[in-house]
Amino acid sequence: MAHAFVSSRVVTPEGTRPAALLVEGGNIIAVCQRAEIPSDAIVYDCGSDAILPGLVDTHVHINQPGRTEWEGFRTATLAAAVGGYTSLVDMPLNCLPETTTVAALEAKRRAAQGECFVDWAPWGGAVADNQQHILPLARAGVRGYKCFLIYPGCDGFTMINQQQLEAALPAIAESGLPLLVHAELAGPIDEAAQSLTNADWRRYVTYLASRPDEAELEAIRLMIRLCRQYKFHLHIVHLSTALALEDLRAARAEGLPITVETCPHYLHLAAEGIPDGATVLKCAPPIRSAQNRDALWHALERGDIDMVVTDHSPCPPEMKRAETGRFDLAWGGIASLSLALSVMHTECVQRGLTLDRLTRWMSSAPAALAGLSGYAGALKAGREASFVVFDTEARFSVTSDQLHYRHPISAYMGETLRGRVKATYLRGEAIYFAGRNTDSNGGPFTSVPLGREIALS
Structure with missing residues (x-):
C-alpha cells in the first residue's frame, strides 16, 4: 500500500511546488498532484511544512573505531537524523586505524555494523606512504581521497608533501575519484608564528593571525597547478578565505575539474564576534572577518562555491581547553550535525534565498561529489524515499539537549535559529520524529538503527 506525504512546498529538481510524494516499499514511486493520490493510499498531510530531499554531508569525522569517546557511528548518525541528514560520508582520519588501507576500511565497516541511524559511505586517505593502496581502496568502495598539506592534528594520518602527492596523483586520476584537499601550507603559518612569540593566546585575533589567508591561497594555487598537470578531480574542503x-574562478573557467565547499560556521559567524577565550569556536582554517563571510556568500550565490557541508569535528570537552581559553592548545573543530540546516536556513531567510538553493548546496551538490546522485540528493520517482519535513517558521534557542552527538557542546549555544526539522525519513521509515516517543528511552528515534553503508552502484 502506498503512503502519500503531501505539502504545499515539496522541493523537487524542477522547483518547489505543491505535491505529494508517493512512497511504497521504501522508494518514491511518484511525485504527483494531490488529486492523483490513489484512493487507497495512507495520506500524511504536512501542510505548509517543506519536504526536502534528505541532506548529504560529505565532511564528517565519525572517529570510530579507535576514538569512539570523541564520536561514534551511533551518536553521529542520531545527530544527523535530528539535523535532516540521511547520508554521511566519513572522513578517513581521527579514527584508529586511519582509513588508508583496505584492511582499515574493513575495520571501519565492522565498527559501523548495526550502529547507524542514517546511511554512510567512506572516504579513503592519501598520506605520505600509501600510494600503493590508492587503487585498491577505490576497488574496495571508497568515494574518494582526503589529504592534508599540513599537519592534521593527529599523528597517524600523515600530511603529504608535494613529491609524495605527485607520486599518488596518477593513481588518483586513474580511479576517477575526487581528491579532497585540506588546503593550507606550512610556510605562511611558520612565518606568522615568528611574529607571535610573545602573543596572548587567549585572544582570538592571535589565533586568526596564526593561520593567515596566504596559507590557504598558496595551497590552492599549488593544487590548481597539479590539477592542470595530472587532470584529476580536485575538491577544496572548507574554504574559509575569499x-x-x-x-578558483579562473581555473574553473579554464575547464579544470575543481569543486569547492564551505561550511556553516564560515557563513554564519565572524571573527569580530568571537570573544577571547572562546575556544569552542576554534577551527582550521579559522573563521575570518564579516567582510570575508559576505564574500563567501556572494561566491556561493554565483556558483563559485558548490556546496555547504559541516566538517563535523567533535572532541571531548576537555580538549577545547575552556579552563585556560588558549587557542594554541585547544582542539580545532566545530560540531554541527544537528544544527547545520537551521543555521543555514536562518542565513538564507535573512538574505532572501530560496529552499531550492539551500537544497542544492546541502543535498544534490554533495551527493554529486561523492558519486551518490543516483541514490540521494533529489526527490524523484525511482529514488529511495529519504526525505525531511522541515518547519521553516519555527524559531528555537539552541540548548545542549538538542544536539545528540556524543559531547553536547556547540559554537551556536544560546543562539536563536529559524527553521527546524520535524521528521526525517529513511527509505520511507521515520527515523526521527520530533515529539514522538518510540524507543525504550522515550526518545524520538526509531528503535532499530536502519542506516547502512551505501553500496557502489
Whole structure:
C-alpha cells in the first residue's frame, strides 16, 4: 500500500511546488498532484511544512573505531537524523586505524555494523606512504581521497608533501575519484608564528593571525597547478578565505575539474564576534572577518562555491581547553550535525534565498561529489524515499539537549535559529520524529538503527 506525504512546498529538481510524494516499499514511486493520490493510499498531510530531499554531508569525522569517546557511528548518525541528514560520508582520519588501507576500511565497516541511524559511505586517505593502496581502496568502495598539506592534528594520518602527492596523483586520476584537499601550507603559518612569540593566546585575533589567508591561497594555487598537470578531480574542503575565489574562478573557467565547499560556521559567524577565550569556536582554517563571510556568500550565490557541508569535528570537552581559553592548545573543530540546516536556513531567510538553493548546496551538490546522485540528493520517482519535513517558521534557542552527538557542546549555544526539522525519513521509515516517543528511552528515534553503508552502484 502506498503512503502519500503531501505539502504545499515539496522541493523537487524542477522547483518547489505543491505535491505529494508517493512512497511504497521504501522508494518514491511518484511525485504527483494531490488529486492523483490513489484512493487507497495512507495520506500524511504536512501542510505548509517543506519536504526536502534528505541532506548529504560529505565532511564528517565519525572517529570510530579507535576514538569512539570523541564520536561514534551511533551518536553521529542520531545527530544527523535530528539535523535532516540521511547520508554521511566519513572522513578517513581521527579514527584508529586511519582509513588508508583496505584492511582499515574493513575495520571501519565492522565498527559501523548495526550502529547507524542514517546511511554512510567512506572516504579513503592519501598520506605520505600509501600510494600503493590508492587503487585498491577505490576497488574496495571508497568515494574518494582526503589529504592534508599540513599537519592534521593527529599523528597517524600523515600530511603529504608535494613529491609524495605527485607520486599518488596518477593513481588518483586513474580511479576517477575526487581528491579532497585540506588546503593550507606550512610556510605562511611558520612565518606568522615568528611574529607571535610573545602573543596572548587567549585572544582570538592571535589565533586568526596564526593561520593567515596566504596559507590557504598558496595551497590552492599549488593544487590548481597539479590539477592542470595530472587532470584529476580536485575538491577544496572548507574554504574559509575569499582571497582564493579569483584563482578558483579562473581555473574553473579554464575547464579544470575543481569543486569547492564551505561550511556553516564560515557563513554564519565572524571573527569580530568571537570573544577571547572562546575556544569552542576554534577551527582550521579559522573563521575570518564579516567582510570575508559576505564574500563567501556572494561566491556561493554565483556558483563559485558548490556546496555547504559541516566538517563535523567533535572532541571531548576537555580538549577545547575552556579552563585556560588558549587557542594554541585547544582542539580545532566545530560540531554541527544537528544544527547545520537551521543555521543555514536562518542565513538564507535573512538574505532572501530560496529552499531550492539551500537544497542544492546541502543535498544534490554533495551527493554529486561523492558519486551518490543516483541514490540521494533529489526527490524523484525511482529514488529511495529519504526525505525531511522541515518547519521553516519555527524559531528555537539552541540548548545542549538538542544536539545528540556524543559531547553536547556547540559554537551556536544560546543562539536563536529559524527553521527546524520535524521528521526525517529513511527509505520511507521515520527515523526521527520530533515529539514522538518510540524507543525504550522515550526518545524520538526509531528503535532499530536502519542506516547502512551505501553500496557502489
